[in-house]
Amino acid sequence: MRSARGYKSSGFTLVEMVTVIIILGVMMLGVSSFVIIGTRIFVDSTSVDQVLSQSRFVIERMTREIRNAVPNSLRVTENPVSFQCIEFVPIQASASYLDLPISPGVASETGIVMTPSQGINLEHRMLVYPLQISHIYSATPTASEGRLFDIDEYDDTTNTVTFDHAVRFSEASPRSRFFMVDQAVSYCFFANGNIRRYTGYDMFNDDQPTPTDMGGDASSALMAENVVIDGSWPILYTPGTLINNAVVQLTPQFEVNEQEFQYQHQVQVVNVP
Structure with missing residues (x-):
């Protein structure tokens, strides 16, 4: 006749499980708070x-x-x-002129200038000696006299600029300077x-x-x-x-x-x- 043997079962009690869950929850709360704060600091600094x-x-x-x-x-x-x-x-280019039609001289379709380092773009306009805001914003490039005119052609071998009509600049620049503007x-x-x-x-x-x-x-x-x-x-x-x-x-x-x-x-x- 075999004798009965006692078996000891292993496992966790309910109290132990609840304790572990509470501890893990507290740890996760701390870690998540740290992550949230770090993320917020990163977003704010960015x-x-x-x-x-x-x-x-x-x-x-x-x-x-x-x-x-x-x-x-x-x-x-x-x-x-x-x-x-x-x-x-803005100044697109700038240099000195050698000979331009300037009042009180006669109007002309051509002038001689030094070539700016940026070159001369025919889409830009030539401006000489602007002393007032009105000399720029109230200018009439199609007029026969003024300070701002369109350029029709430019020959860099002779440094000759050709205007699309006979023009005369109102005043000479003391430094013989001209600007190209757009x-x-x-x-x-x-x-x-x-x-x-x-x-x-x-x-x-x-x-x-x-x-x-x-x-x-x-x-x-x-x-x-x-x-x-x-x-x-x-x-x-x-x-x-x-x-x-x-x-x-x-x-x-x-x-x-x-x-x-x-x-x-x-x-x-x-x-x-």
């Missing part, structure tokens, strides 16, 4: 870095273009509620936080055009966001004088994730037409 990069880019781009603006071509306008814009005409450029700061760059619109306007006149958002490039307009607009323009260059003061303020930073940037425009 957003800040993105706004910083955009702001540096637009300030650097504006600085380079404004420094290359035609003397006396800058003008600033603002709408107290919606926007502030700065407009200027289109105006505008940078606009909006109350909604955007900075946009406009070009390709009609530059011959007595009054500085508004963003709507320049074609609105459809014809512009978004350069930066998150600008804060806190009581004053970020562009201050001081025209040049006989002893001082023109100065553009840029003080845009940006905000992201409740962090604010502001630029204090000054751009000088050489006032030598």
Whole structure:
């Protein structure tokens, strides 16, 4: 007769299982909190870095273009509620002229110039001695006398420019300098936080055009966001004088994730037409 043997079963009690689940839950809660916080820090820092990069880019781009603006071509306008814009005409090429038809001389269809390092593009216009904003934006290239004219031909072997009709420039440049120009450029700061760059619109306007006149958002490039307009607009323009260059003061303020930073940037425009 076989004797009965006792068997000892192995396993976890309900209390042990509940204890393990609670411990694992607390651990997972701590780990998930750490991951969430780390992710949030990463997202916030990425957003800040993105706004910083955009702001540096637009300030650097504006600085380079404004420094290359035609003397006396800058003008600033603002709408107290919606926007502030700065407009200027970039220099496409520049050099000295040797012989141009200039008042009080007779009009002529030809002139002799030195070839700029950038060359002469027949799509551009020749500008000589602009002293006022109206000399550029109110110019009539089809007129017989003025400061801005179209070029029909250019012979780089004889350095001869040919205009599409007989012309006469209003005044001679003291440094015998001419500029080749194409289109105006505008940078606009909006109350909604955007900075946009406009070009390709009609530059011959007595009054500085508004963003709507320049074609609105459809014809512009978004350069930066998150600008804060806190009581004053970020562009201050001081025209040049006989002893001082023109100065553009840029003080845009940006905000992201409740962090604010502001630029204090000054751009000088050489006032030598």
